[in-house]
Amino acid sequence: MSKFHINTQCIQEGYSPKNGEPRVLPIVQSTTYKYDSSVEVGKLFDLEEDGFFYSRIGNPTVDAVEKKIAALEGGVGALLTAAGMSSIMIAVLNICSAGDHIVSSAAIYGGTMNLFTVTLKRFGIDVTLVQPDVSEEELRKAVRPNTKVIYAETIANPSLCIVDLSMFATVAHDNDIPFMVDNTFATPVNCKPFEFGADVVVHSTSKYMDGHAVALGGVIVDGGTFNWANGKFPGLSTPDDSYHGVIYTEHFKEAAYISKARLQLMRDMGVTPSANSAFLLNLGLETLPLRMERHCYNAQKVAEFLEASEYVTWVNFPGLKSCKFHEMAEKYMPNGTCGVISFGLVGGREAATKFMDSLKLASIVVHVADARTSVLHPASTTHRQLTDAQLEECGVGADLIRMSIGIEYIDDIIDDIKQAFDVIYNK
Ligand SMILES: *Cc1c(COP(=O)(O)O)cnc(C)c1O
Numbered sequence: 001m002s003k004f005h006i007n008t009q010c011i012q013e014g015y016s017p018k019n020g021e022p023r024v025l026p027i028v029q030s031t032t033y034k035y036d037s038s039v040e041v042g043k044l045f046d047l048e049e050d051g052f053f054y055s056r057i058g059n060p061t062v063d064a065v066e067k068k069i070a071a072l073e074g075g076v077g078a079l080l081t082a083a084g085m086s087s088i089m090i091a092v093l094n095i096c097s098a099g100d101h102i103v104s105s106a107a108i109y110g111g112t113m114n115l116f117t118v119t120l121k122r123f124g125i126d127v128t129l130v131q132p133d134v135s136e137e138e139l140r141k142a143v144r145p146n147t148k149v150i151y152a153e154t155i156a157n158p159s160l161c162i163v164d165l166s167m168f169a170t171v172a173h174d175n176d177i178p179f180m181v182d183n184t185f186a187t188p189v190n191c192k193p194f195e196f197g198a199d200v201v202v203h204s205t206s207k208y209m210d211g212h213a214v215a216l217g218g219v220i221v222d223g224g225t226f227n228w229a230n231g232k233f234p235g236l237s238t239p240d241d242s243y244h245g246v247i248y249t250e251h252f253k254e255a256a257y258i259s260k261a262r263l264q265l266m267r268d269m270g271v272t273p274s275a276n277s278a279f280l281l282n283l284g285l286e287t288l289p290l291r292m293e294r295h296c297y298n299a300q301k302v303a304e305f306l307e308a309s310e311y312v313t314w315v316n317f318p319g320l321k322s323c324k325f326h327e328m329a330e331k332y333m334p335n336g337t338c339g340v341i342s343f344g345l346v347g348g349r350e351a352a353t354k355f356m357d358s359l360k361l362a363s364i365v366v367h368v369a370d371a372r373t374s375v376l377h378p379a380s381t382t383h384r385q386l387t388d389a390q391l392e393e394c395g396v397g398a399d400l401i402r403m404s405i406g407i408e409y410i411d412d413i414i415d416d417i418k419q420a421f422d423v424i425y426n427k
Contacts, residue, residue: 006072015067027276028059032054033051047244057267062080062272062273066079069219069285073193076222077258078219081273082272088202090265094235095148095257102150104127106131109153109157109182110378128142132163136170140175149178150172152180157368158382160338164328172197176230178199180200182204184202185337187203187292190335200220200257203219203221204217205218205284208295208370209284211284211371215284228248236248248260292336295405299338300336303317303319303341309421311425312344318337318338340403344397349379358419361416366382375401375403
């Protein structure tokens with residue numbers, strides 16, 4: 001079905017009912033599946049036949065959504081997980097063990113930063129952080145013989161930095177390692193990282209993909225083009241004793257990476273999404289292109305309004321010409337970036353708090369990227385575990401207000417900001 005435009009794929013991919021079956025993707029609320037003979041179940045376990053046997057490994061509702069997202073990104077397979085964090089954890093652990101090393105952009109989500117610099121370190125996996133605007137030469141220097149992956153976000157949360165995807169991919173491939181990209185903010189509607197050389201894409205589907213803030217989720221998508229049999233990834237190219245000695249690169253060919261993630265790590269870790277969450281995610285995906293268009297339109301208007309305001313010290317939105325990452329946005333996301341804006345107010349940290357407390361339409365939530373306009377001060381919430389130096393390193397100043405522009409009517413959103421400015425500055 002991949003010949004269709006992404007707007008059509010968002011509706012049609014993943015589920016094709018046969019004669020008399022439900023038109024809408026059913027919620028298969030069952031942990032297990034019945035078979036007529038033990039021989040058949042044995043064949044499923046031996047990977048000789050396709051089919052569902054236990055919902056930790058696969059479920060028909062989840063499977064349909066995985067197929068849809070794989071199609072949207074242009075990958076060969078996908079694995080849904082219970083949250084974005086578990087997709088990043090599995091995506092990295094699928095190719096990194098104790099003694100290995102990651103090179104990551106420093107401009108990443110706070111949770112990912114903790115995973116890389118604290119939790120994975122406890123597992124013996126080391127990380128080197130590079131600035132999102134790192135030069136090719138510097139990036140090459142950060143790679144070590146034991147580096148197994150280069151990692152970045154297409155649009156960083158919350159700093160909105162955009163890395164040079166093609167350059168990162170080139171450096172990774174010159175070192176025989178994959179380039180892994182968190183595409184949560186751009187979504188495949190605005191950016192398809194595989195087209196720029198990424199090998200694995202991860203998402204927090206809890207954001208725009210779900211779009212209504214109703215279901216946590218994550219997904220790993222396998223681009224299917226990386227050569228895992230190049231000697232650097234024995235976990236994929238030598239027998240897996242924990243799974244009847246299967247050699248993933250031989251048995252699953254171009255889907256080796258995603259198959260190992262499912263059969264080995266999802267089996268052992270069980271960070272499985274519920275069928276109900278997958279159903280809700282699927283509903284969100286159906287309207288993703290419409291919503292992204294409106295999020296981007298509204299955010300552009302708000303960013304332009306803020307830039308023209310005397311109360312605003314700086315605005316960061318990749319759609320603004322003044323943005324340091326505008327050129328990267330034009331190159332990799334010509335149709336728009338996302339609905340998230342960051343900015344600072346005259347009066348810094350204190351004004352930020354007052355501003356948020358004065359908004360009436362926009363609400364203070366730690367979430368971003370859903371239909372409702374919302375606002376957050378990362379330094380005192382999502383990023384509060386980070387030191388000032390770490391905050392600076394990942395591009396989040398103490399005065400930074402992150403505003404996630406929803407799909408409400410644009411004038412109402414701007415009027416809300418205007419009345420909050422009146423409360424702070426004109427009283
Ligand atoms: C929210 C987010 C995550 C974590 O996802 P959860 O679904 O909250 O676990 C990872 N990466 C980015 C860019 C995010 O915005």
